[in-house]
Amino acid sequence: MSSLSRFTLSVLLVLLTTSGSAGAATLEEVRARGYLVAGVNGGVFGFSMPDKDGTWRGLDVDTARAVAAAVFGDAGKIKFTALTAVQRLPALQSKEIDVLCRNTTQTLTRETTNGLSFAHVNFYDGQGFLIAKKLGVKSAKELSGATVCVLPGTTTELNAADFFRKNKMAWKPVVIEQVSELGKAFFAGRCDCLTSDTSQLAAHRSVAPNPDDYILLPEIISKEPLAPVVRHGDDQWYDIVNWTVMALIQAEEFGITSANVDEMLKSKDPQIQRFLGVTPGLGQSLGLNDRWAYHIIKQVGNYGEIFDRNVGPGTPLALPRGLNDLWTNGGLMYAAPFR
């Protein structure tokens, strides 16, 4: 049985058997279990992929670790579940995972008909096209008649259809569920181009047999705000995940890093005192320890550190901060006030 059917069935089972009343309290469940279960991609370098020692690395992975640090004060109390695009939403709905950090785009239907809630965006992305240089294509508008590799069950699949429809071009999708199989098919020449979020295309290219043979076309055809996701109906858990992402961003804005967070505990700034729990209150109102933000920053780092470590200029992906810079630097990363 394919893995997809397994997940779909698990949704059915959970929907069929769990009793209707006990819905909320993901926090209690996670605490009782002793670790957080996070759904991740598993195949995208820079976002979530195990390194050669088997340690999970990536921006999404670190976001999930921050949630574990907030809940337990220990970023290591976490288990990762690798999910395909098709599996991810059913896995969350069926409670196989507590939080989904898997480059998932926030959309209206996912929040409504799928019954999910998106926390603050942890990566602003857009969809592009990766293509072999030797085809000589300079613009996505020249892709008429092209065969395009695309992951099923993604907004990407829909955006591509919209793009070709809008520009009245014919195309042929090749839809393969496993990221690795899809990459293999593309680099072997089964498709003329590969379409996905540009960050993922960069990741694909970085592991290609000969990365320099491929280029990204200039067009960005969609907005892809990627954010951690939780189930509808548990507001406390949503708040925890949402404010964890904001804490990462706020820490960068405050200039708090994993290196100087202990120094910052002595800060005289009342905002920083509240943020790090020197002045108690914020953590309690989330149902957490008041030192939650301290643990996050101490163990995982702030958003800027996470970005630089996984996808920034020093990494093979070498992505610029762009939209993902702080609002004070002209980006979109903007946390609501911690008070």
Add this chain to the structure above:
Amino acid sequence: MPDRPPAANQAQAGRTAFWLEPGKRAILYQGALLCLLGLLAYYLISNTLTNLERQSIATGWGFLDKEAAFEVGESVIPYSAADTYGRALIVGALNTLKVALIGMAMTLVLGTLIGVARLSTNWLVSKLAAGYIELMQNIPVLLQLFFWYAIFYEALPSPREALHPLRGLFLCNRGVVFAVPQPHPAHKYMLAALFAGVVLVYLLQRWVRARQARSGRGFPLGTVGAGILVGLPALVWLAFGAPRGMNVPELAGFNFQGGVTWSPEFIALLLGLVLYTAAFVAEIVRAGIQAVGKGQQEAALSIGLRRRQVLHLVILPQALRVIIPPLTSQMLNLTKNSSLAVAIGFPDFVSVANTTINQTGQAIEGVALIMLVYLMFSLTTSAFMNWYNRKTRLIER
């Protein structure tokens, strides 16, 4: 007591409690079981609805009329992203049907050939067939699919350097592209002529059989039948002035335009399913033939029947009776295994339904549809095979 009058018997029966009477007790038990099942169903359904409501997941069949907004790689009927989910699902179902029907036909032919080869008196042929069967039966079909798919995109060149073994035929990593005749009004009539030919051959065969039973005289039915089947459409074709326009594929931009393309996904799926299932069919055919006693064959030969007649008149009628039931389940397997298409990206029903489930979030409706469609395919296949089984059953006196 044997001499007790019947009335007394009844009176005693009347005294027994009704739940101790076998008939009534059975009804009681079954009633109780039914109630339990009903309660369970009620519990599951109401629970599901509450859960869906609580997680605010949409329910109902309304999504079938909404715009699908995703593209499907290949389709037998016109389809675009502007069509509805309902139509996308029909496209998927037809793709599954296409693979299943072509696959079944090819499997039957290949399986029979290998099964007969397995019994050949030629040592090499028999061992080759045995080797094939062992190899194919013992490698999981999913691996075989990956293998054929990888062969396609790894070994074949890009469209611009496509292999070109024959005029109008191209092989590349976009699939097999071949020329087809230009649409022409004659084709409709040629098809009609073919049907007429089939009816004619059927009638001829009945006449030949009756005549042979009456007089013992044979008739070259094979040659004449083939002549009629090919000849009639050919005559119609000539009558229309022999239209020879071909729709030849040509490289335009990224890919071939014109002609017909069989995608690597489709071919890999078809190859994988056919080669795998044919191994099982071959064994079934061999078993069926061996189930007919050797004496039967020898007896038939000794009364002067030719080898072909022995096969047709003595062996096959008895072998089919053994072959058909297990063959049915192999045909069903082939249809069900076609859902592995998801792994190599052929847009079969499961693949389209998965995308639909994912985009709409309506897993329960989607899975129900998948079950319904496969149930329908399977029941139709087995109904047909059962009908054929009854037809070929040995009529014993």
